[in-house]
Amino acid sequence: MMRVMEEYPAEEIRIIEFDEKDATDISELFRQVWPLANEYPENWRKKRMYSPEQILEEMRNGYHYFGSRLQGRIVGVYKAKITDKGLYGEHQTVRPECRATGLASAMYLQFAEYGGAHGCERNYCNILVGQEVGEKLMKNFGFRPWGDPYEQADGMLVQMYERIL
Numbered sequence: 748m749m750r751v752m753e754e755y756p757a758e759e760i761r762i763i764e765f766d767e768k769d770a771t772d773i774s775e776l777f778r779q780v781w782p783l784a785n786e787y788p789e790n791w792r793k794k795r796m797y798s799p800e801q802i803l804e805e806m807r808n809g810y811h812y813f814g815s816r817l818q819g820r821i822v823g824v825y826k827a828k829i830t831d832k833g834l835y836g837e838h839q840t841v842r843p844e845c846r847a848t849g850l851a852s853a854m855y856l857q858f859a860e861y862g863g864a865h866g867c868e869r870n871y872c873n874i875l876v877g878q879e880v881g882e883k884l885m886k887n888f889g890f891r892p893w894g895d896p897y898e899q900a901d902g903m904l905v906q907m908y909e910r911i912l
Contacts, residue, residue: 760850762857765812765824770799772821773812780840786878791900795838813857815850823850827858833869833909834862851880855888863912870912873905 765773774797781787781795797805805826806812814824825839836858841850862870874881876896885891890908899905 760815760848760853762813762815762853765814765821767803767806769812769821770802770806773797773802773814773824774799776821776824776840776842780842783843786875788900788902791903794900795840811861813854813861815853817845823854825854825858827861829862829865829867833867833871833912834858834865836870836872851884852887855884859888859910859912867912869909871907871909873899873907876904876906 777796781792784792784795787795802812810826810828812824812826814821816822822845823839823841825836827834827836829835839851839854858870870890871893872890874885885908888910890910893907893909896904896906
């Protein structure tokens with residue numbers, strides 16, 4: 748296991764856009780992290796473990812994958828797409844040993860910057876209802892509930908949040 752806190756201080760976190768050559772590494776991150784996300788239904792976790800081919804298809808259809816590397820390995824990622832409503836972000840995935848390092852916060856900051864730089868009126872995303880970490884991030888970064896909670900998958904209640912840019 749990596750000694751993250753010493754080797755990855757928050758002030759040095761850089762969020763970059765990944766490209767097609769990173770699809771295999773992103774897929775590997777998903778396959779390692781999503782089986783551990785027990786707060787989500789098992790069928791949803793399995794769907795989130797994209798193959799490299801699924802990632803390539805999304806990249807070619809307007810999704811941008813952003814994240815960070817540590818010692819050459821992708822340690823965090825999220826994807827975003829510009830829609831008619833703004834910049835939609837989802838699928839945030841962080842290696843367990845890199846949680847509480849500021850990585851998720853750095854991704855949310857970059858999410859706002861990217862949306863603003865591309866003329867979007869808002870950032871928006873779904874957060875699992877009752878997921879304390881996600882709800883805390885929404886509050887800390889100025890997101891507000893947008894609409895009513897809804898079932899994104901069978902048995903999985905989410906709340907959409909928005910932040911006006």
